[in-house]
Every structure is written in C-alpha cells, then in structure tokens.
Amino acid sequence: MPETTAWIAIVDDDAAVRKGLARLLRASSFEAQTFESGMAFLDSLRLRTPDCLILDLQMPEMTGLQLQHQLARSKVEIPTIIITAHDEAGARQRCEEAGAAAYLLKPLQPAALVAAIKAVIGRGLQFRETTN
Secondary structure, eight states: OOOOOOEEEEEOSOHHHHHHHHHHHHHTTOEEEEESSHHHHHHHTTTOOOSEEEEESOOSSSOHHHHHHHHHHTTOOOOEEEEESOOOTTHHHHHHHTTOSEEEESSOOHHHHHHHHHHHHHHHHHHHHHHO
C-alpha cells in the first residue's frame, strides 16, 4: 500500500511567507497549498480538509485566532500550528486554549517547523484511530 503524502494548508497574508513555506514543505515531502486569508481557506474546506494547518496569528480581516474559533464552532478539527512575528503577552496561551497544537515564532527555523508538523500530524492520526 503506497504511503500518502500529508497535505498542509498555509494561511498567511504575506505572499513571501506563503511562497517560502510552500517551498520548504514541498522539499520536505509534504503537499502544500497556500491561502492569503482565513476566508479563502474556509471556502476551500468544502473540497478538502488538510492534515495540518499552519496559521499566521496576525492577519487583517480575520486573525488566526478568529479562524481557530470559527473552525471550532463549525466542529472542524485540524491539527494547527500558529506562527507569529508578534509574540504578545498571553497570545500563546489563548491559541493553545483555542486548540492550537503548536505555537512558533517567526523567523521560523525550518527543522523546528517540520518537526512540529510531524508531531501534530502524528497526534491527529492517533486521535482518528481512537475515535473510529
């Protein structure tokens, strides 16, 4: 049985960040798709749910935390990694309370991001196996 490649969604309003992360993930054998806003990502969920979500905390119109809350209200469970360049007091705690599996600061360390993805995908698979 062939091994499937994990699909990672990247939501960030910065085009350079989206492009760089997509390149890194593809080079690390992940399938990556980018979205410039939370609304664009939510619209995509009708077609496919990612194995992992990388989500920028600070975005216009809908912040990463607001997107996390929207997913929770819709009962959509996606292992989520929050990334931010602005580590405000209490932000990590709020994101973790909203369900974030990891919280990383920009500039991202490639090895740390890949390790976090593998860890949260592994936890997601374990969760699915115990609930099926």
